[in-house]
């Protein structure tokens with residue numbers, strides 16, 4: 001069988017926030033294969049060994065391989081208006097590069113470029129190679145959305161309808177997808193945008209203005225990260241900064257939720273140590289956290305998936321962090337949803 005190639009145009013046509021949020025929530029929720037209860041036929045489970053990171057000459061050029069399996073999960077069917085669930089399994093491997101000089105090329109290329117290999121679950125044949133750059137941008141934001149839903153929005157009686165003030169620190173690919181996904185999913189009353197190069201924050205503000213013309217959402221571009229987070233209840237931060245961009249004194253109170261998805265040489269560092277010192281921290285994957293976050297001094301409570309499975313609530317007034325590394329199971333369920341919809 002010759003595998004199909006599914007390009008970014010085809011992928012983009014299928015991606016919607018309800019579809020991606022649901023697929024990512026299933027991936028996060030699935031229990032680790034080693035902990036599954038074989039007698040429970042209802043249980044979804046996943047296997048995603050620690051990803052490999054290969055340097056392409058130096059630390060600014062990385063290749064990550066991310067294999068993942070999710071079994072027995074509830075998949076939405078995009079062909080039937082996203083509302084019908086069916087039991088599904090998926091096996092995939094994402095190969096993704098992070099080449100941080102790409103943005104300086106003429107014309108520039110995204111720093112993060114990805115492809116997802118999707119396999120036939122019965123025969124192991126390669127079904128398709130799917131362009132995965134958009135999938136990476138959307139699924140990372142979706143994981144932050146799911147984390148915000150469980151770690152922050154559940155504190156309020158009105159839950160997801162509660163108006164929130166949102167800060168976006170870094171308006172690159174991740175900042176943009178976080179802004180668009182958060183505004184599409186939650187009732188964002190005010191959004192504060194900061195980017196080192198201000199023109200990117202201005203462009204994102206214009207895009208949001210056009211999309212939310214009829215809406216009362218207020219949009220601000222700020223000169224500093226401190227101004228952006230001063231009022232914010234939810235903060236999304238996704239940059240390559242090697243130094244912390246926000247610290248504890250900048251926050252409005254200790255009742256804030258932070259999604260941190262990027263960093264410089266390591267997968268953390270854009271948020272200062274005093275924020276970690278005061279926060280309860282959840283990760284997407286403990287397996288990857290054990291290696292990639294081994295130097296992070298933080299109170300890591302566990303995986304966000306456990307909070308979802310137990311429908312557990314965090315305390316009403318606390319500082320929570322969703323420390324995102326990105327995991328293969330998310331890529332697998334989203335790529336499978338796209339493949340099924342074509």
Ligand SMILES: NC(=O)C1=CN([C@@H]2O[C@H](COP(=O)(O)OP(=O)(O)OC[C@H]3O[C@@H](n4cnc5c(N)ncnc54)[C@H](OP(=O)(O)O)[C@@H]3O)[C@@H](O)[C@H]2O)C=CC1
Pocket residue numbers: 098103111112136140170171172173174175195196197200238239240241242243245261262263264324325326327
């Ligand atoms: N957790 C996950 O699943 C994933 C994490 N990531 C991570 O997210 C981060 C962002 O990726 P992506 O959005 O694709 O990258 P982009 O290149 O699109 O954006 C990078 C952003 O970082 C900013 N930046 C870079 N250096 C600094 C600095 N020293 N100080 C302040 N801001 C800085 C850039 O600002 P400027 O515009 O001024 O250059 C830009 O806003 C990366 O760390 C990446 O590894 C990416 C994918 C998945």
Ligand SMILES: O=C([O-])C1=[NH+]CCC1
Pocket residue numbers: 064096098112136325326327
């Ligand atoms: O999960 C992912 O795809 C990535 N995490 C960091 C760079 C890319």
